[in-house]
Amino acid sequence: MPSTFAGSGETIPPLSSRDEDHAARAGLRDLSELATLVATGRASSKTDLARLTGLSRTTVSKRLDVLIRRGLLSTRLGDSTGGRPAVELGIDPAAGVVAAVDVGAAHCRVGVLDLGVRLLADAYVDFTPDDGPEPVMAGILACLEDLLTGLGRRWSDMRAICIGIPGQVDAETAQPIRPVMLPGWEGVKPQETFSRVCDAPVLVDNDANLMALGEYRARxxxxxxxxxxxxxxxxxxxxxxxxxxxxxxxxxxxxxxxxxxxxxxxxxxxxxxxxxxxxxxxxxxxxxxxxxxxxxxxxxxxxxxxxxxxxxxxxxxxxxxxxxxxxxxxxxxxxxxxxxxxxxxxxxxxxxxxxxxxxxxxxxxxxxxxxxxxxxxxxxxxxxxADLGMLGAGCLAVERALSPAGLVTWL
CATH class of the missing domain: 3.30.420.40 (ATPase, nucleotide binding domain)
Incomplete structure (x- = not known):
């Protein structure tokens, strides 16, 4: 049976046909690419999106209609320069949030960001290296709960969570590998902690990788x-x-x-x-x-x-x-x-x-x-x-939320 993006009217054909399946997946990739370009500030109009993606203006319009009707993107009239004001695209503030967690040797910074990677609220959780992962993860969870409440958000608004740690991370399992500065964190699965309160994907990465990403995106x-x-x-x-x-x-x-x-x-x-x-x-x-x-x-x-x-x-x-x-x-x-x-x-x-x-x-x-x-x-x-780890974690979380895999469960 064909499936449809809720509220969009755009039908995805049955997966039994290889050609039709390929077309449906291509449409999902288009949606992901367009949303990411707007979220990162690299595009704010249909013209920008057509130029950066190589898609026709007709295809861009159809894909944007899906994203706007599903509440991911919003539009507003830009400033007029004498002619008809241009329509500017942006992330809808109500589309959801992501969480960024920057774990250090003695404390971690916890933040909630919108899908445009703008920090909405943050706080610190203090701990000692000997505390072990369980109380630290519980503290992070409680901190995020407070931040969401203060913003008038719920766990159902959470689209992705990214945690940066000072140490190696296994790329396949997303688990820490012998983190010297975090005794007892070997093989920890943060996904299990957050699965109690939300279905958002949880990413774990090395803190230097996230700082590098934050530096790159901020330049x-x-x-x-x-x-x-x-x-x-x-x-x-x-x-x-x-x-x-x-x-x-x-x-x-x-x-x-x-x-x-x-x-x-x-x-x-x-x-x-x-x-x-x-x-x-x-x-x-x-x-x-x-x-x-x-x-x-x-x-x-x-x-x-x-x-x-x-x-x-x-x-x-x-x-x-x-x-x-x-x-x-x-x-x-x-x-x-x-x-x-x-x-x-x-x-x-x-x-x-x-x-x-x-x-x-x-x-x-x-x-x-x-x-x-x-x-x-x-x-x-x-x-x-001071902000690179938070920014990088936010970027990676938004990237995951707007990926084809992220959108397919959302739209």
């Missing part, structure tokens, strides 16, 4: 090839290739923290993440930098102490930050030759020390990488550090 100029490096309590890396996050075959692409450094100073330094010695992530992280400063006679119990000392101009702290940049530069130099990015962005807590950290990174990258690979490359710190 005014297009950047197709970008590497994002997070330097904080740990070391993470996200890769943007042709405008999308590159995760590799198993979801662990960009794990530069486990690239081994050469040199006798690091050969016996054990990596808590993989058990090998001399890994970059064991040498360059907040606790390791603080430990080196303590060995130099300074009071530095945490990464924040190390950052404060460097900001105050303490020579030993500045030297430690520059050396950390040089070690990162050693690995990035190889990545530059291999991936050939046009932009490297440094984020995380230590990004505030941009002058000294960037000096160390740039000196090694420009010295060791192939000249042709560094001809156009820029190396800079982010200007949106």
């Amino acid at each position: 005014a100029e297009p950047v197709d090839q970008m590497v994002f490096v997070k330097v904080g309590s740990g070391l993470g890396c996200g890769i943007i290739s042709n405008g999308t996050v590159h995760r590799g075959a198993d979801g662990i692409s960009g794990e530069l923290a486990h690239v081994r450094l050469r040199g006798t100073d690091y050969e016996d330094l054990l990596c808590g993440g993989c058990g090998n010695s001399g890994c970059l992530g064991a040498v360059v992280n907040g606790p390791a930098i603080a430990a080196r400063l303590r060995a130099d006679g300074l009071r530095a119990e945490t990464k924040w102490d190390a950052i404060r000392l460097a900001q105050q101009g303490e020579p030993r702290a500045l030297r430690a930050v520059r050396e950390a940049g040089e070690r990162i530069g050693e690995v990035l130099a190889a990545m530059v030759c291999f991936h050939n990015p046009e932009l490297i962005v440094i984020g995380g807590a230590f990004a505030i020390l941009q002058d000294d950290l960037l000096a160390g990174i740039r000196s090694v990258v420009y010295e060791r990488a192939l000249a042709q690979a560094t001809r156009r490359i820029r190396i800079e710190t982010t200007t949106r550090n």
Whole structure:
């Protein structure tokens, strides 16, 4: 029996016919592409959509009629320039929301965003690494409940949830893999927690991947090839290739923290993440930098102490930050030759020390990488550090909500 998008009058033929099935799926892909272009702000009119998709204006009009009647898109008259005002497209505020959760080592930020990736409300959930996943997930759930209530929303309005964690994530199962900073989170399934209250899909990704996506989407100029490096309590890396996050075959692409450094100073330094010695992530992280400063006679119990000392101009702290940049530069130099990015962005807590950290990174990258690979490359710190994880998680959640798979259960 044929099926119909509710309220649209557009019929999907029976799946028994291969050609008709292909046409129906193509229509669903069109709906997803059009909705995503409007949601991300890349298109606001039929003309924009026809130009960006290559679809005819007639097809665009038919697809938009489905999306508008189903309450996903809305229209309004734009400002007149002397002639007939143009019709502008946008996401209908009542179409639903997504949730973004940015989990750190001692707290997580929880946010509710609309389908245009605009933050509507957020709050923090504090915890200790020893708490384990159950109370943390319960706290996230309760926090989201409060945020939704405050916005006058219900769980039925939730279209997708995305959680970013500091550690590797299995691409197939969406479960954490030996997250050093989150003891007990190995194999945790956040989907089970949220399935108690809603049917929205739950995505789990590495926090550096989400920060890279957030940086990419927030930039005014297009950047197709970008590497994002997070330097904080740990070391993470996200890769943007042709405008999308590159995760590799198993979801662990960009794990530069486990690239081994050469040199006798690091050969016996054990990596808590993989058990090998001399890994970059064991040498360059907040606790390791603080430990080196303590060995130099300074009071530095945490990464924040190390950052404060460097900001105050303490020579030993500045030297430690520059050396950390040089070690990162050693690995990035190889990545530059291999991936050939046009932009490297440094984020995380230590990004505030941009002058000294960037000096160390740039000196090694420009010295060791192939000249042709560094001809156009820029190396800079982010200007949106605090919001990148939330923005990236929101983008990924909206992308899932507006995907063909997301729309088929919605429309």
